[in-house]
Amino acid sequence: MPKSGSGSGSILRVGGWKIRIRVDSSDWVFVSPTHYKIGICSDTTNVCVAMEPDLLKSSLFHADQRLCSAEILPPSQVRARIEVAVLNFLKNLTASNPAISNLPLISRKYDNSGLRHGLLSDVSSVFLSHSVFTRSLMRANDAKAFVRVWMVMAMCFRILVQGKLATQRELFYKLLCDAPEYFRSQRQVNRAVQDVVALLRCTRHSLGIMASSRGAVIGRMVLEEPGEQIVDCSMIGHAGYAITGDLCTLSKLVLHSDARYIIIIEKDAIFQRLAEDHFFNQIPCILITSKGYPDIATRFLLHRISQTFPDMTILALMDWNPAGLAILCTYKFGSITTGLESYRYACNVKWLGLRADDLQIIPQQVMMQLKPHEIKTAKSLMSSKLLQERYQAELSLMVERGHRAEIEALYCHGFDFLGKYIAKKIVQADYI
Amino acid sequence: MATDFSSSTRRLFRSVRRGNFRLRIGFRVSFSVFLVLHRNIICGIFCPILGFFCRPQLIYLAVQRCRIAETLCRLSISIRCFRVSNPPFMRISNTGVGSSLVEFQDLDPGMCSVSSDKWDGMLSITTTGIRDKDIHNYHLNLREALASKSSGTEVCFSTAEEDNIDDFMAWVFPFVQKIFLLKTPNLAVDLTVEHTENLGLRYSHLHQETDDIYLPLSLSNNERLLLSLQSYILRHRNALDKECQLCFTSRSFKVWNWGCKQHSKCQRFWTDSGSGNSDNICAITVLSVETELCYFTERTSADRNLIKKAVKIALDDLKAKYAGLLLSFRSVKIRNHIPDLSRTIAGLILSSNDPEFHSECASLLGLQSNDACTEETVDSCIREKIIRIIELNDGKKKMERGSAPCLFECEGHLKEHCPEEKDDSEEGKLGFGTPAQP
Secondary structure (H helix, E strand, O other), X not given: OOOOOEEEOOEEEEOOEEEEOOOOOOOOOOEOOOOXXXXXXXXXXXXXXXXXXXXHHOOHHHHHHXXXXXEOOOHHHHHHHHHHHHHHHHHHHOOOOOOOOEEEEEOXXXXXXXXXXXXXXXXXXXXXXXXXXXXXXXXXXXXXXXXXXXXXXXXXXXXXXXXXXXXXXXXXXXHHHHOOOOOOOHHHHHHHHHHHHHHHOEOOHXXXXXXXXXXXXXXXXXXXXXXXXXXXXXXXXXXXXXXXXOHHHHHHOXXXXXXXXXXXXXXXXXXXXXXXXXXXXXXOEEEEEOOOOOOHHHHHHHHHHHHHOOOOEEEEEOOEOHHHHHHHHHHHHOOOOOHHHHHHHOOOEEEEEOXXXXXXXXXXXXXXXXXXXXXXXXXXXXXXXXXOHHXXXXXXXXXXXXXXXXXXXHHHHOOOHHHHHHHHHHHOOOOO | OOOOOOHHHHXXXXXXXXXXXXXOOOOOOOOEEEEEEOOOXXXXXXXXXXXXXXXXXXXXXXXXXXXXXXXXXXXXEEEEEOOOOOOOOOEEEEEEEEEEOHHHHOOOHHHXXXXXXXXXXXXXXXXXXXXXXXXXXXXXXXXXXXXXXXXEEEEEOOOOOOOOHHHXXXXXXXXXXXXXXXXXXXXXXXXXXXXXXXXXXXXXXXXXXXXXXXXXXXXXXXXXXXXHHHHHHHHHHHHOOOOOOOOOOOOOOOOEEEEOOOOOEEEEEEEOOOOOOHHHOEXXXXXXXXXXXXXXXXXOOOOHHHHHHHHHHHHHHHHHHOOOOOOOHHHXXXXXXXXXXXXXXXXXXXXXOOHHHHHHHHHHHOOOOOOOOOHHHHHHHHHHHHHHHHHHHOOOOHHHHOOOOEOOOOOOOEXXXXXXXXXXXXXXXXXXXXXXXX
16 A cells, blocks of 8 residues: 655655655556555656666565575584585485585676665675586596585584684695695685585685785774773774774674764775875774775675764775776675675775876876776676666776876875865765 | 437436426527426427517417426526527427427428528427436428427527527517416416626526416416406506506507407407507407417507407496496596595594584494594595495496486576686676685
8 A cells, every 4th residue: 555755856755764766657666575565656746656677676675585695604503504514415425326416506607696776775786696506526627626615614614613713814724734736726715615605605704714804994983892992093003903804803893983984995005194194084084995805804894884874975095997996896786706795795885086087187197008907807897787887987988098097196296185185075075 | 319419408308307497508699599398398399589480380389288288387488698609509398298290390491581501490309208218309300391209399499690689589578478468377488588798697587477366277268368468457457558567578568469360259358548548548359269379469450440449348348347447537537536525524524523413424324333433434434435436427428327416405596517717707797806815
């Protein structure tokens, strides 16, 4: 049954919920989710709610059914899943028609992914669906990868039994010693860990693997670690507060802040420059960085801050190059490779700079040529049709010009120019 | 009766009667070859020197006589070569029942490639037997036939031919090794070579290795050969392309054809050295014949496809009889990973502190659930079971194998498999880069 509401323009508030509508056709469309109804009508005009097919398809309701998720589980439950895995393997091995079980893993490929738009929030995130591929010992080329999954699973089981946490780096060295012919690089370890996540459908942290974080945070925020002393992030050194890789500890932090903005900084040098200048006192903000591609702990903390302070606007300051945009998108949407869990920490990040408009204040001589792998990254980003138009336009311009610009280029206007540049853009709400 | 025996010759026969078997006589040139016979030796007339006696008939005759005797025989081939010695001659001796000089009459003097100025065509033949008290000596001119019946034969042959001893030995060694492979019943063969060279006296001895393979006397030649070759393959399995110092000192074991005068049907089997390289394919063709096995040579221009097809049939039969010994390359590759997998799973089971989990695993594996259930026990149990499945599925096509069950029930759309991701082109497509950090 349609409920009455009030509002103006294209935003209606019904029952306290904010709903965007677009007046398009004369047909009524009622959306009936499982536990609440949305319907809009008007006494004087026919206001119709039409949802775009893409939006309908990628709406929260549909996405939830399609979404495949890695659960956050306590150690006892993860151990139980691993034990079930072993028992199933042995049952098939000793059956009357014996066989070696295949490992069904959620596919972490583009064709098994989608972008879900939050209907009730501005957050969109990448998700993985239920498409599964198998690893099999019976395929000669797959046998090694098959054994790797079991080796990592056994290692995680031991870690959980001992009640410990290990980083992926520690895992790598342990596996390298035990089975050097199977694990030659960190990348192979990371892939095998993601396979175990995809097999057991539990988060990496639940497996006892701690993210070793490179992240740091500074600014107008007070952190209270349970049982520890209070940390005022505006009074600490330029390096900032080091973000721990233990997601449990991060989840227990008590946060206090009067900041209005959270600014994600791509590079550590810029982070420290702004920290030195106490930029967070000029514009009340929190500065956060992961010194490159974001690790799960930094994303986790960012998400916690944005959940705790939903009115804080999240901005990103990146180099003007495809890698910078890729980093922004990872904070914003998550990633496919860790798609089973990273969707949880997607945030509504807006692109502050550098952008194409800023190029006019950057001298031509400091622009650098795009390398072939950067052009490749740009093109594959552009082919993700789910990227919004304005981001696509920026990428096209990068490729067209064949140049990139770093944030440090702004220093040609003076060392204090950076702060002024950021402040000006924030005040003008010049972000996309 | 012999009239021109040297004293050393007399010693020879006395030693033969006693059971010793080496005769040493010096020669001016090249070498001498002696077939010296143990007490029960029937015959062994063989001289491959210079191609003269390099004819299978002589060997055939020698082996034949050994088989007819139906008693234990020994055939010793002793080659002696000195640079400076007495005028060269060759002595070939045999004892035994049923020997007949008629056999020598059948020898074609034209076969001899020794020039007449170096060899007069004469063979000095001395016969004796196990129950004989007399020693009989004959001179056989191959150009004149002599008929006689005696219980044993020694043929002496001398030549001044100056062939390269190394070429000769390069021939005789693999030849004798091939005789070893026959496992001819009641015949033990050994080859001894002594010759001087610049560095001094060189001595090589080749004798039949004993093993536990005893082939029944009732077997035909072809069955005997087939089983012997099977035994060889089973001993060496997938290392056939490697030298086996025990069996062969040269890599001459390639492809053999066993040719005979008549052949009615073929028994063939074939095996792969495991390297997948066709050059290393070891194909053995045994033709089942009505007549006796005469000779064997290395394969030359036989129809390769026909051989491959024929031996594959025999190989499948062999694989069926000895499951797991002749695995495909794919299965061997998989099998290499099995010990690591079984060790991993066994370690996982034993690292649990849940006794119920332990007992459930032990019960599934058919092991006693007690403290004696060690990681090694569990490891080997799992390993055997996995290996068995690999062996059972070896050679089956994909459709025949069927699809293996999944570890967990998967409700989603099941894809075949995802190859190991090597390229990172997915990064841009909402992969947004793989985090480089650990």
